[in-house]
Amino acid sequence: MDNSLYAIEVEKLTKIYGKGGSAVTALADASLQVKAGELVAILGPSGSGKTTLLTAIGLINEPTHGRVIIDGTVVADAGWLPGIDLKRLRREKLGFIFQAHNLIPFLTARENVMIALEINKLSRNVAKARATELLTALNLAHRLNSYPSALSGGEAQRVAIARALANKPKVILADEPTAALDTENGTNVMVLLKKLAHENHSAIVVVTHDQRMVDGFDRIFHVNDGRMNSELCKIPSAQSNGS
Amino acid sequence: MNLALRDIRYHRGRFILTSIGLGLLLGVVISMGGIYRGLFADALAVLSSTKADIWVVQQNTNGPFAESSRIPEDITYRIRAVPGVSEASPLSFQTIQIDKRAKPYRFFLIGYDLNGFGGPPEIITGRGIGQKHYEMVVAAAMGMAIGEKLHLGLHDYTVVGITGKVVSSGGDPVAYVTLSDAQDIQFKKDNSAIRNDRERLGANLDALRSIPPGQAKYLKQNISTITESTHTVNTIVARLAPGADLADVQARINRWNHYRPLSVAEQTRILTKGMIEKARMQLGLFRAILLVISAVIIALIIYTSTLDKIKVIATLKLIGSPNRVIVGMILQQSLLMGVIAYLIGYGLILLTYENFPRRIVLEDVDLQVLFVIVMGICTLSSCVGIRKALRVEPAEALGG
Secondary structure (H helix, E strand, O other): OOHHHEEEEEEEEEEEEOOHHHOEEEEEEEEEEEEOOOEEEEEOOOOOOHHHHHHHHOOOOOOOEEEEEEOOEEEEEOOEOOOOOHHHHHHHHEEEEOOOOOOOOOOOHHHHHHHHHHHOOOOHHHHHHHHHHHHHHOOOHHHOOOOHHHOOHHHHHHHHHHHHHOOOOOEEEEEOOOOOOOHHHHHHHHHHHHHHHHHHOOEEEEEEOOHHHHHHOOEEEEEEOOEEEHHHOEOHHHHHOOO | OOHHHHHHHHOHHHHHHHHHHHHHHHHHHHHHHHHHHHHHHHHHHHHHHHOOOEEEEEOOOOOOOOOOOOEEOOHHHHHHOOOOEEEEEEEEEEEEEEEEOOEEEEEEEEEEOOOOOOOOOOOOEEOOOOOOOOEEEEEHHHOOOOOOEEEEOOEEEEEEEEEOOOEOOOOOEEEEEEHHHHHHHHHOOOHHHHHHHHHHHHHHHHHOOOOOHHHHHHHHHHHHHHHOOOOEEOEEEEEEOOOOOHHHHHHHHHOOOOEEEEEHHHHHHHHHHHHOHHHHHHHHHHHHHHHHHHHHHHHHHHHHHHHHOHHHHHHHHHOOOOHHHHHHHHHHHHHHHHHHHHHHHHHHHHHHHHHOOOOOOOOHHHHHHHHHHHHHHHHHHHHHHHHHHHHOOHHHHOOO
């Protein structure tokens, strides 16, 4: 298989916290490949290691062993590779969506999107135009100047999605994006993520234990006790689509 | 995008209240600096308003302000005759406290020669003293009106003029009378006291067996002329002729043995280094303590504000924000708080300093130095928040 097809490649990833007798293996030999345009779920109970996997892919948590490759760039091989600018990679290649949307409370909806663009050195005017365009596309044109405290849960999560998409990242990582939403809003968010994955050709990895939402994913990986069960990684709809 | 301004805009109520609190504190710091400068101005007010070059005082004293000094009035004529002296004038000083309208009323009385100098530097209302007795000119701070009378010593004195802001080194407002009136107020006794003194001295003379009775009787008859003389002053001030050498004139007066000619520089040193040094140190200590308190408050505010923003900072880090964006946000907020608090404190003192019981002198250089110190404190204080912010892990943005 041509490696360049994959936006994310994780090979035998292991994360051990602590040393000696007190060492705890949070993740052991996890492997995963996600193509651009795929919407993938990582399911597992609390403490199973799914967030550890997400933070390793998100270049936040340094792996103890194994490789992480983002958009063809090897970023970790038994630890971060020297010379890798993790912040720049996160800024340019990754987008993040959080359980509690994590919008900056003192910025308006539009400014929350603009900040991601301005951090990536886009001019203020360009950032403003792009933020307006994104929020309008997500049916939030009437909420451009609203503060997060004035937004509903669904609206806030859509603003967070717009912020994640702002720099057109190759990879979007979502941590429990529907956990704080009701079924209707949660379903809407999942539909939106799937649409964005396909339209923007982004790989989207969603960590969730929200069983209500599993139908929308192209593939599902299960993590339990730090081990990824590859036998359960495919779902019929993804196979039937030939993904 | 300026995150510091956006945060302040959103939390403007909290920010303004905090800045007002800090502003009040800085106002106290500014006022203490002003009081310190005011002490200087007060201490030197009489010295500078007299416009003398030499102050002749009793030998081995630091008079007339820091120490008691008594010299005969007629020395004025000898000083006038010194080569290089253009004019000399006797001055008498005394602090007076009386009860007026059932309240203590304290002022500094200067007696001056109407034909000399050392009188009121300016007359704001009314006129200067025009007759030899029973008229006075008072500083505006005494709160007296033209025509008002004040009983001092044995007589009533009428206010004929109001002068500006002249105070003694102790901060008491100054009143001027003629030298002879000042000497009367200071030395002249009422009739019963005079009779009592004569009897007491007479009895002493009678008891002196070494004096023949005839001589004792003669002395007894003339003792009042000797003991009741009021022609004593505290200092004689002199001005130099153009081109005269101060050191030469001082050396000449020094040779007389009984007097000490102090230059204005020496008198200034005595007043500032001696008289107000402790007050200066006390005020300096208070200012330092208040600045430390301000620093602690700013540090706490910034630290608490940083703690409130841990998730925001983690999110910013997660989306790839460089550290300078986060450092800038905290530092700018701290500096802005310092600037606003400083302006509030400055504005407050500017509006109220005239009403302070002691003189407040706001010097530009003091205000500028304090501003720089406040900015330094804000920068240092923000380090606590910055340190915390830089330790925040991006992973803290994850989770509920």
